[in-house]
Amino acid sequence: MTKPSYRTKIIFFLLLFAYCCSACAHENRLIMEDSSVSKSKADMANPFVYPVEFYRKYISTVAGNRCQMYPSCSQYCINAFKKHGSVMGYIMSCDRLLRCGRDEVRLSPPVWINGKRRCYDPVSNNDFWWE
Amino acid sequence: MKNLSRTTGFFLIAFTTVFALLSPFSQSSAAPVLTIDSDKQFDFAKRCFSSEEYFRAIDEYKRFIYFFPEDKRVGNAMYEIGMSYFKAGHFKNAINSFEAIIDKYEDTDLSIKAYFMISKCHIHLNESGPAVICLNNLITITKDIDVKDEAYYEIGWIYLEKALWEKARINFAKISTQNKNKYQLKRLSKELDRTKLIDRKNPKIAGLLSIMPGAGFLYCERYRDALIAFLLNAGLMYAAYESFDDDNYALGGVITLVEVGFYAGNFYGAITSAHKYNRSKTDQFIDKLKQNTRINLTGSNNQKSIILSFQYSF
Numbered sequence: 001m002t003k004p005s006y007r008t009k010i011i012f013f014l015l016l017f018a019y020c021c022s023a024c025a026h027e028n029r030l031i032m033e034d035s036s037v038s039k040s041k042a043d044m045a046n047p048f049v050y051p052v053e054f055y056r057k058y059i060s061t062v063a064g065n066r067c068q069m070y071p072s073c074s075q076y077c078i079n080a081f082k083k084h085g086s087v088m089g090y091i092m093s094c095d096r097l098l099r100c101g102r103d104e105v106r107l108s109p110p111v112w113i114n115g116k117r118r119c120y121d122p123v124s125n126n127d128f129w130w131e
Numbered sequence: 132m133k134n135l136s137r138t139t140g141f142f143l144i145a146f147t148t149v150f151a152l153l154s155p156f157s158q159s160s161a162a163p164v165l166t167i168d169s170d171k172q173f174d175f176a177k178r179c180f181s182s183e184e185y186f187r188a189i190d191e192y193k194r195f196i197y198f199f200p201e202d203k204r205v206g207n208a209m210y211e212i213g214m215s216y217f218k219a220g221h222f223k224n225a226i227n228s229f230e231a232i233i234d235k236y237e238d239t240d241l242s243i244k245a246y247f248m249i250s251k252c253h254i255h256l257n258e259s260g261p262a263v264i265c266l267n268n269l270i271t272i273t274k275d276i277d278v279k280d281e282a283y284y285e286i287g288w289i290y291l292e293k294a295l296w297e298k299a300r301i302n303f304a305k306i307s308t309q310n311k312n313k314y315q316l317k318r319l320s321k322e323l324d325r326t327k328l329i330d331r332k333n334p335k336i337a338g339l340l341s342i343m344p345g346a347g348f349l350y351c352e353r354y355r356d357a358l359i360a361f362l363l364n365a366g367l368m369y370a371a372y373e374s375f376d377d378d379n380y381a382l383g384g385v386i387t388l389v390e391v392g393f394y395a396g397n398f399y400g401a402i403t404s405a406h407k408y409n410r411s412k413t414d415q416f417i418d419k420l421k422q423n424t425r426i427n428l429t430g431s432n433n434q435k436s437i438i439l440s441f442q443y444s445f
């Protein structure tokens with residue numbers, strides 16, 4: 001078996017670092033809002049939610065909310081993980097990313113959020129047939 | 132004796148003079164007395180209701196019931212309280228109000244109207260089961276065929292809105308022969324025969340086609356989603372292949388993990404799209420059916436007659 005290259009090691013450590021950062025950031029935030037939002041143990045234990053929280057807290061706030069859907073893809077992702085667990089949450093999130101801003105905008109009803117037109121596509125609009 | 136009568140006379144004159152002088156002041160200083168009778172109170176409550184001040188109307192109707200408990204309009208006031216809650220969107224409070232009417236005015240027109248309103252409240256709360264149960268209870272207790280037919284008609288429509296065509300058909304069939312024309316049942320039955328013609332997409336086919344990324348979306352007439360699903364999946368598959376080929380197992384593993392999600396999402400999205408397509412077409416059909424054949428039956432408060440409205444759009 002060949003040794004992993006230098007580039008592969010860097011990518012691996014970058015991913016690990018990003019994951020740890022998101023986990024720590026989430027922990028800090030939980031301490032601050034422990035009385036306002038009571039999250040279940042299952043929610044906090046879901047490892048997929050941390051990178052999304054990291055994205056929402058550090059990337060999306062700088063890059064701006066450009067998602068044409070409501071709730072936004074990251075919020076939808078968190079909702080899907082909370083409602084259906086890791087496996088179905090992951091699949092539903094990927095499905096949403098595939099559909100974001102395309103045919104769904106034409107087919108789903110519009111809502112106005114802060115004066116901007118958004119396409120209303122909550123989790124309940126995508127799990128009604130099997131839930 | 133003479134002195135006594137003189138003194139009495141003096142006091143009498145003095146008292147009369149003081150009374151005569153003070154009486155205009157006492158009249159002017161007293162506030163005018165406002166008397167509200169039952170008619171005024173009821174009319175004011177009615178006005179609040181018609182000007183869409185529903186919570187004020189509730190208070191005024193309650194005041195009417197409190198001060199005039201013997202008035203013959205107390206039942207109507209209770210009904211209007213229920214209607215005010217209904218119009219304000221407080222359906223649970225409305226149900227409680229209408230139930231109070233049923234308890235107090237059993238087997239009256241008011242209680243019949245209360246049953247229909249409770250059913251409507253349940254529909255607004257998205258509880259079709261209790262709505263049907265309520266109407267079935269009404270059918271059981273009433274002997275009036277017209278009321279029974281109206282209840283069957285409403286149950287039929289509850290099932291129609293849930294796209295349960297057969298159950299709707301069964302309830303429409305229970306309407307008596309004398310009222311079949313009133314409810315336009317021939318036309319309704321004809322329209323219901325067209326349910327088989329509703330354009331549908333098979334979710335199983337959509338899922339099966341998704342083996343080829345994007346084909347399921349294409350089947351559901353989502354062309355842009357189909358293109359993106361195909362390009363993204365193809366790109367990630369190629370990237371994973373290249374990574375493994377270059378012995379970049381960690382990178383290949385990460386890309387594969389992402390690709391598995393998008394490939395599964397492609398299946399999930401296609402199946403959901405087929406269901407959404409079917410739901411949308413069914414809703415369109417029901418809306419059209421409502422426009423063409425739905426009859427609104429509205430009971431008035433004081434009269435036994437009903438208002439019948441029918442609409443047909445071309």
